[in-house]
Amino acid sequence: MKNILLIEDDPFLVNIYTTKLKESGFSTDAANDGETGLKKLKEKEFDLLILDIVLPHIDGWEILKEIRKEDGLKDLKVIILSNLGRKEEVEKGLGLGAVKYFIKAHYTPSEIVEEIKKII
Ligand SMILES: [Mg+2]
Numbered sequence: 001m002k003n004i005l006l007i008e009d010d011p012f013l014v015n016i017y018t019t020k021l022k023e024s025g026f027s028t029d030a031a032n033d034g035e036t037g038l039k040k041l042k043e044k045e046f047d048l049l050i051l052d053i054v055l056p057h058i059d060g061w062e063i064l065k066e067i068r069k070e071d072g073l074k075d076l077k078v079i080i081l082s083n084l085g086r087k088e089e090v091e092k093g094l095g096l097g098a099v100k101y102f103i104k105a106h107y108t109p110s111e112i113v114e115e116i117k118k119i120i
Pocket residue numbers: 008009010052053054055
């Protein structure tokens with residue numbers, strides 16, 4: 001079973017994505033701030049990270065930078081799911097190694113899950 005970590009501080013989104021991903025046969029874990037998220041990434045192996053950018057303590061940009069520094073995490077696939085939708089932000093996310101950048105308002109959770117199935 002593919003294992004997905006969701007780093008997202010909006011409990012409503014965590015809930016809906018956890019439900020949708022489980023319905024699609026994925027195993028999931030969630031962290032609601034950047035610090036907890038990084039800790040989970042170092043403790044356990046994941047096939048994909050769904051990463052929010054605006055987060056308490058450590059934001060998504062810092063998490064992406066940390067991931068690229070850690071030997072064990074370099075190959076982790078990351079998709080960004082954020083409200084930040086300026087061109088520079090999308091470019092920054094992809095430049096830091098995210099495989100996809102989704103703007104929250106443009107996709108339903110079901111559409112995102114379909115995209116995830118194509119990635120892992
Ligand atoms: Mg957020």
